[in-house]
Amino acid sequence: MTEYAIKQPPVVALPIAGSDALFPVRRVYCIGRNYAAHAIEMGHDPDREPPFFFQKNPSNLDPSGTFPYPPHSSDVHHEAEVSVMLKSGGTNIALEEAEAHIFGYALSLDMTRRDLQGAQKKLGRPWEIGKAFERSAPVGPIHPVSETGLLNEGAITLKVNGEVKQEGDLNQMIWKVPEMISYLSEYFELAAGDVIMSGTPSGVAAVERGDEMEIAVEGLGSFTVKVV
Protein backbone atom coordinates (compact mmCIF):
# COMPACT_ATOMS: atom_id res chain seq x y z
CA MET A 1 0.00 0.00 0.00
CA THR A 2 1.28 3.46 -0.90
CA GLU A 3 2.32 5.60 2.02
CA TYR A 4 1.72 9.35 1.66
CA ALA A 5 3.83 11.92 3.51
CA ILE A 6 0.75 14.00 4.26
CA LYS A 7 -2.94 13.21 4.54
CA GLN A 8 -4.20 12.20 1.10
CA PRO A 9 -6.57 14.82 -0.38
CA PRO A 10 -10.02 13.37 -1.04
CA VAL A 11 -10.97 12.22 -4.54
CA VAL A 12 -13.53 14.63 -5.97
CA ALA A 13 -16.42 12.45 -7.07
CA LEU A 14 -19.86 13.42 -8.34
CA PRO A 15 -23.20 11.63 -8.05
CA ILE A 16 -24.69 9.85 -11.06
CA ALA A 17 -28.48 9.83 -11.48
CA GLY A 18 -29.91 6.37 -10.87
CA SER A 19 -26.64 4.87 -9.63
CA ASP A 20 -24.74 4.41 -6.37
CA ALA A 21 -21.44 4.72 -8.22
CA LEU A 22 -19.68 8.09 -8.30
CA PHE A 23 -17.86 9.84 -11.14
CA PRO A 24 -14.26 10.74 -10.15
CA VAL A 25 -13.11 14.07 -11.58
CA ARG A 26 -9.66 14.58 -13.12
CA ARG A 27 -9.71 18.00 -14.78
CA VAL A 28 -12.24 20.76 -15.53
CA TYR A 29 -12.05 22.71 -18.79
CA CYS A 30 -14.39 25.64 -19.44
CA ILE A 31 -14.94 27.29 -22.81
CA GLY A 32 -15.40 31.06 -23.01
CA ARG A 33 -17.94 32.93 -25.16
CA ASN A 34 -19.54 29.92 -26.82
CA TYR A 35 -22.94 31.43 -27.55
CA ALA A 36 -23.03 34.40 -29.93
CA ALA A 37 -25.55 36.40 -27.90
CA HIS A 38 -23.39 36.03 -24.77
CA ALA A 39 -20.23 37.06 -26.67
CA ILE A 40 -22.07 40.21 -27.77
CA GLU A 41 -23.33 41.02 -24.25
CA MET A 42 -19.72 40.75 -23.00
CA GLY A 43 -18.62 43.23 -25.64
CA HIS A 44 -17.03 40.84 -28.14
CA ASP A 45 -17.41 39.95 -31.77
CA PRO A 46 -19.40 36.72 -32.11
CA ASP A 47 -17.49 35.62 -35.21
CA ARG A 48 -16.08 32.15 -35.09
CA GLU A 49 -12.59 32.84 -33.78
CA PRO A 50 -10.65 29.85 -32.44
CA PRO A 51 -12.16 28.67 -29.15
CA PHE A 52 -10.44 29.47 -25.86
CA PHE A 53 -10.55 27.66 -22.56
CA PHE A 54 -9.75 28.25 -18.92
CA GLN A 55 -9.77 25.73 -16.11
CA LYS A 56 -11.49 25.33 -12.81
CA ASN A 57 -10.25 22.90 -10.18
CA PRO A 58 -11.96 19.56 -9.63
CA SER A 59 -12.65 20.53 -6.01
CA ASN A 60 -14.52 23.65 -7.22
CA LEU A 61 -17.32 21.33 -8.39
CA ASP A 62 -20.06 21.22 -5.79
CA PRO A 63 -23.13 18.97 -5.98
CA SER A 64 -24.62 20.23 -2.69
CA GLY A 65 -27.20 22.61 -4.17
CA THR A 66 -25.93 25.56 -2.16
CA PHE A 67 -23.54 28.28 -3.31
CA PRO A 68 -21.82 30.32 -0.60
CA TYR A 69 -21.40 33.92 -1.79
CA PRO A 70 -17.62 34.24 -2.19
CA PRO A 71 -15.40 36.89 -0.59
CA HIS A 72 -13.74 39.83 -2.39
CA SER A 73 -16.55 40.41 -4.89
CA SER A 74 -19.75 42.41 -5.08
CA ASP A 75 -20.65 41.26 -8.62
CA VAL A 76 -21.00 37.48 -8.70
CA HIS A 77 -22.70 36.25 -11.88
CA HIS A 78 -24.51 33.06 -12.79
CA GLU A 79 -23.56 31.28 -16.02
CA ALA A 80 -25.82 28.32 -16.78
CA GLU A 81 -23.92 25.60 -18.64
CA VAL A 82 -24.11 21.94 -19.58
CA SER A 83 -21.09 20.01 -18.32
CA VAL A 84 -19.86 17.11 -20.43
CA MET A 85 -18.18 14.25 -18.54
CA LEU A 86 -15.65 12.04 -20.36
CA LYS A 87 -15.20 8.29 -19.83
CA SER A 88 -12.02 8.14 -21.93
CA GLY A 89 -9.74 10.47 -23.83
CA GLY A 90 -6.49 10.73 -25.72
CA THR A 91 -4.70 13.21 -27.95
CA ASN A 92 -5.60 14.37 -31.45
CA ILE A 93 -9.09 12.89 -31.25
CA ALA A 94 -10.79 13.01 -34.64
CA LEU A 95 -14.04 14.95 -34.80
CA GLU A 96 -16.03 11.86 -35.76
CA GLU A 97 -14.58 9.89 -32.80
CA ALA A 98 -15.14 12.63 -30.21
CA GLU A 99 -18.63 11.73 -29.03
CA ALA A 100 -17.56 8.15 -28.24
CA HIS A 101 -15.62 9.57 -25.27
CA ILE A 102 -18.69 11.11 -23.58
CA PHE A 103 -19.82 9.46 -20.34
CA GLY A 104 -22.69 11.81 -19.64
CA TYR A 105 -23.97 15.31 -19.00
CA ALA A 106 -24.85 17.43 -15.98
CA LEU A 107 -26.50 20.75 -15.31
CA SER A 108 -23.97 23.18 -13.91
CA LEU A 109 -23.17 26.80 -13.16
CA ASP A 110 -19.92 28.58 -13.96
CA MET A 111 -20.18 31.09 -11.12
CA THR A 112 -17.99 34.11 -11.79
CA ARG A 113 -16.62 36.98 -9.71
CA ARG A 114 -17.22 39.31 -12.67
CA ASP A 115 -15.59 42.34 -11.06
CA LEU A 116 -12.37 40.42 -10.41
CA GLN A 117 -12.46 38.77 -13.84
CA GLY A 118 -12.94 42.18 -15.48
CA ALA A 119 -9.94 43.62 -13.64
CA GLN A 120 -7.75 40.67 -14.75
CA LYS A 121 -8.97 41.02 -18.35
CA LYS A 122 -7.96 44.69 -18.37
CA LEU A 123 -4.49 43.78 -17.13
CA GLY A 124 -4.14 40.88 -19.57
CA ARG A 125 -3.82 38.47 -16.63
CA PRO A 126 -5.28 34.97 -16.11
CA TRP A 127 -8.86 34.61 -14.86
CA GLU A 128 -8.47 32.12 -12.01
CA ILE A 129 -9.27 34.64 -9.29
CA GLY A 130 -12.59 35.37 -11.00
CA LYS A 131 -13.42 31.83 -12.02
CA ALA A 132 -11.70 29.09 -10.01
CA PHE A 133 -12.68 29.99 -6.45
CA GLU A 134 -14.10 27.66 -3.83
CA ARG A 135 -17.40 25.99 -4.80
CA SER A 136 -17.54 28.08 -7.98
CA ALA A 137 -19.12 25.29 -10.02
CA PRO A 138 -22.41 23.96 -8.61
CA VAL A 139 -23.22 20.78 -10.52
CA GLY A 140 -26.23 18.48 -10.58
CA PRO A 141 -26.23 14.69 -10.86
CA ILE A 142 -24.63 13.25 -14.00
CA HIS A 143 -27.00 11.74 -16.56
CA PRO A 144 -25.28 8.95 -18.54
CA VAL A 145 -25.36 9.41 -22.31
CA SER A 146 -26.65 5.83 -22.50
CA GLU A 147 -29.91 7.23 -21.12
CA THR A 148 -30.05 10.75 -22.54
CA GLY A 149 -28.64 10.11 -25.99
CA LEU A 150 -26.31 12.74 -27.47
CA LEU A 151 -27.39 16.24 -26.46
CA ASN A 152 -26.78 18.59 -29.36
CA GLU A 153 -29.98 20.60 -29.11
CA GLY A 154 -32.62 21.52 -26.58
CA ALA A 155 -33.64 24.54 -24.57
CA ILE A 156 -31.36 25.72 -21.77
CA THR A 157 -32.82 28.15 -19.24
CA LEU A 158 -31.83 29.69 -15.95
CA LYS A 159 -34.38 31.17 -13.60
CA VAL A 160 -33.56 33.26 -10.54
CA ASN A 161 -36.35 33.28 -7.96
CA GLY A 162 -38.71 31.95 -10.65
CA GLU A 163 -37.89 34.66 -13.22
CA VAL A 164 -36.23 33.61 -16.49
CA LYS A 165 -32.79 35.24 -16.78
CA GLN A 166 -30.95 33.10 -19.31
CA GLU A 167 -32.47 31.40 -22.32
CA GLY A 168 -30.91 29.64 -25.26
CA ASP A 169 -30.64 26.38 -27.12
CA LEU A 170 -27.74 23.94 -27.07
CA ASN A 171 -27.79 24.10 -30.88
CA GLN A 172 -26.61 27.74 -30.61
CA MET A 173 -23.15 26.76 -29.37
CA ILE A 174 -20.51 28.32 -31.62
CA TRP A 175 -18.19 25.36 -30.92
CA LYS A 176 -20.13 22.11 -30.67
CA VAL A 177 -19.28 19.49 -28.05
CA PRO A 178 -17.39 17.16 -30.48
CA GLU A 179 -15.41 20.16 -31.74
CA MET A 180 -14.45 21.14 -28.20
CA ILE A 181 -13.29 17.59 -27.41
CA SER A 182 -11.28 17.35 -30.62
CA TYR A 183 -9.74 20.82 -30.20
CA LEU A 184 -8.81 20.32 -26.54
CA SER A 185 -7.21 16.98 -27.38
CA GLU A 186 -4.81 18.71 -29.77
CA TYR A 187 -3.43 20.80 -26.91
CA PHE A 188 -3.93 18.54 -23.87
CA GLU A 189 -4.20 14.84 -23.22
CA LEU A 190 -7.82 14.22 -22.36
CA ALA A 191 -8.70 11.32 -20.07
CA ALA A 192 -11.49 9.60 -18.19
CA GLY A 193 -12.75 11.91 -15.46
CA ASP A 194 -12.32 15.11 -17.44
CA VAL A 195 -15.19 17.59 -17.43
CA ILE A 196 -15.89 20.21 -20.10
CA MET A 197 -18.19 23.11 -19.23
CA SER A 198 -19.72 24.02 -22.57
CA GLY A 199 -20.43 27.75 -22.24
CA THR A 200 -23.38 29.91 -21.32
CA PRO A 201 -26.17 31.59 -23.29
CA SER A 202 -26.86 35.31 -22.87
CA GLY A 203 -28.49 36.82 -19.82
CA VAL A 204 -25.73 36.45 -17.24
CA ALA A 205 -26.37 38.65 -14.22
CA ALA A 206 -25.51 39.21 -10.59
CA VAL A 207 -26.93 37.13 -7.75
CA GLU A 208 -27.51 38.00 -4.10
CA ARG A 209 -27.58 35.93 -0.95
CA GLY A 210 -30.98 34.24 -0.66
CA ASP A 211 -31.47 33.90 -4.43
CA GLU A 212 -32.58 30.58 -5.82
CA MET A 213 -31.08 29.67 -9.19
CA GLU A 214 -32.78 26.95 -11.22
CA ILE A 215 -31.07 25.66 -14.33
CA ALA A 216 -33.02 23.45 -16.73
CA VAL A 217 -32.11 21.73 -19.98
CA GLU A 218 -34.40 19.60 -22.10
CA GLY A 219 -33.46 15.98 -21.42
CA LEU A 220 -31.61 16.73 -18.16
CA GLY A 221 -34.42 17.98 -15.94
CA SER A 222 -33.60 20.82 -13.57
CA PHE A 223 -31.21 21.59 -10.71
CA THR A 224 -31.72 24.24 -8.06
CA VAL A 225 -28.94 26.06 -6.24
CA LYS A 226 -29.46 28.43 -3.33
CA VAL A 227 -27.09 31.36 -2.81
CA VAL A 228 -26.19 31.53 0.89
Ligand code: MN
Ligand atom coordinates in the same frame (compact mmCIF):
# COMPACT_ATOMS: atom_id res chain seq x y z
MN1 MN B 1 -18.75 30.14 -18.56
